[in-house]
Ligand code: KG4
């Protein structure tokens with residue numbers, strides 16, 4: 607069994623995964639959303655303090671498994687430096703106390719493997735990762751062969767939802783709040799410009815759209831926010847499908863997946879499904895509970911890394927907050 611720890615942002619989570627069967631034996635997550643909500647975003651120092659409280663509590667519940675642990679895994683990159691360090695420090699303590707090897711996991715690879723919790727992997731796979739920290743398209747051939755083919759030049763998809771929600775006083779995280787409000791609004795009411803429409807570059811950008819939304823929000827009463835939310839969600843999604851459509855002309859997907867916290871968005875899921883129709887490809891999605899940050903996905907990567915003996919020595923495991931794929 608492998609014990610895996612996740613603390614890259616505002617979720618404290620620990621899982622226990624069986625190596626041979628990939629079965630998830632234990633998973634507990636303590637989310638800090640309510641604590642950060644009043645600030646309209648994650649406050650790193652507060653998040654770190656809350657991880658320091660929550661992680662040992664969850665770890666105590668894992669004691670019955672301690673004697674069977676073969677390794678301890680932890681998210682070491684990317685993420686918030688002050689929160690990553692909480693998980694890594696705890697993982698090192700477990701490694702020393704139980705005399706088991708350490709596995710440092712990349713959080714983005716974790717999101718990809720959220721598709722394969724208690725399942726076998728399926729490659730090659732084109733992956734759209736939409737989270738609070740990232741918006742990128744990756745071609746995944748295996749655990750160690752992942753190429754990023756497009757990413758956001760500024761804000762991420764999820765982050766733009768968080769910022770628009772903050773403008774409307776809807777708290778954090780903004781994604782679910784905007785999605786709920788958008789259902790009541792008219793998607794064509796505001797004619798926001800689709801970002802990067804005229805450039806052939808395969809990349810994303812959300813800061814211009816966010817600023818256009820800000821101007822619209824400032825001009826109306828809260829009763830009209832629903833139409834802005836609906837139009838924003840429509841254009842934010844259209845930006846993704848527009849860029850993907852062009853990319854598919856030269857790189858038709860074999861298997862396609864959407865992962866990350868914002869992959870829970872049902873409008874996005876529906877629009878991508880429509881886009882994929884002509885290609886007759888499999889659309890892979892994570893279970894809703896594993897779209898946002900969790901330790902089950904870190905455990906799933908850790909099983910692969912354990913089998914390949916991809917361990918990191920205690921003195922070499924360091925956090926790399928900005929590392930990407
Ligand atoms: O993957 P995740 O839990 O954390 C990061 O790795 O960043 O993603 C969190 C992000 C937040 O920005 C949140 O607003 C967004 O995912 N999100 C959504 C939805 N649910 C969560 N965005 C749009 N629609 C949603 N339903």
Ligand code: ZN
Pocket residue numbers: 713717737738866867898899
């Ligand atoms: Zn994440």
